[in-house]
Amino acid sequence: MPDLIAPVAVAVAAVLTVQPVPAPHRASLDPCTLVVAAAPGLALPGPPSCPLPVIPEAEPPRAQGAATKPGDLLDLANWFLTLPVGPEGDPDSIDQPELLDYRSDWFDLTPDGTGVVFRAPAGGVTTKNSKYSRSELREMRGEEKAAWSNTKGVHTLESRQAITKVPSVKPEVSATQIHDGGDDVMQIRLEGSTLVAQYADGAEQVVIDQDYRLGTPYDLRIVAADGRITVFYDGEQRAEIERSGSSWYWKVGAYTQSNPERGDDPDALGEVVVYSLRIEHTDG
Known part of the structure; x- marks a missing residue:
């Protein structure tokens, strides 16, 4: 019968006779050298895989507050x-390329630099076709004003936003719109504590949050295609509106739905914070 004890004894003796290896300075440790030095004379299953692979350093996360202007957070190119x-009836507008570097009391970063604040006072200057002021983005396609139809292609807006202030007497503000050549087609609008998708010139609406609390961020996705408008709120479909048309475009920001004639102070603010904004158009 073979002697099974002898190989074990040799291996144990080999381990017991391993000479101590002086510990090198921590900064100069070489794993490949240590493997060989720790077991002289022992049959290793194979040479160590040296040199060891270099593990790249992870890119540090973007520091909070690293943005210095709204254009650092949102893609404002279009x-x-x-x-x-x-001027009354003809409010100021900021066009390209000035918008990319623009900031003011009406369009600025949040204090922590993570969102873009849109502010419009109840007593602000209005366009000639409205009684209410706005700090609001209007969609472009390069140097031309955007104009599309939901009867062709798929037109999508995705945004993370929060409504943070409303006037006290008429606490209403619109945060996102589809507009056409003459009027709004659909608005995401807060009325008191009720967030709605409103359409048909205000005659119809679908409640998307019955108890919205000011300052609460929400994820909004609107898809305009196949002759309808579908609204997703925090990942859930909340409205499907049968509506079709042409010359449509997106609007995003604070469109305050009150004025001093309604009893609000001229300085009462409608305020919306936009944390992210993306639009996409595909041809049908």
């Missing part, structure tokens, strides 16, 4: 901005 100041 938008222009209407402000609540300027």
Whole structure:
């Protein structure tokens, strides 16, 4: 019968006779050298896989507050901005390329630099076709004003946003719109504590949040295609509106739905924070 004990004894003796290896300075440790030095004379299953692979350092996360202007957070290349100041009936607008570096009291970063704040006072300057002021982006396609139809292609807006202030007497503000050449087609609008998708010139609406609390961020996705508008709120479908048309475009920001004639102070603000914004158009 073979002697099974002898190989074990040899292996144990080999381990017991391993000479101590002086510990090198921590900064100069070489794993490949240590493997060989720790077991002289022992049959290793194979040479160590040296040199060891270099593990790249992870890229540090973007520091909070690293943005210095709204254009650092949002892709503003295909938008222009209407402000609540300027000549009566013809408020100031910020076009390209100035918008990319623009900031003001009406369009600025949150204190922590993670969102873009749109502010419009109840007593602000209005466009000639509205009684209410706005700090609001209007969709462009390069140097041309965007104009599309939901009877062809798929037109999508995705945004993370929060409504943070409303006037006290008439606490209403619109945060996102589809507009056409003459009027709004659909609005995401807060009325008191009820967030709605409103359409048909305000005659119809679908409640998407019955108890919205000011300052609560929500994820909004609107898809306009096949002659309808579908609204997703925090990942769930909340509205499907049978509506079709042409010359449509997106609007995003604070469109305050009150004024001093309604009893609100001229300085009462509608305020919306936009954390992310993306639009996409595909041809049908």
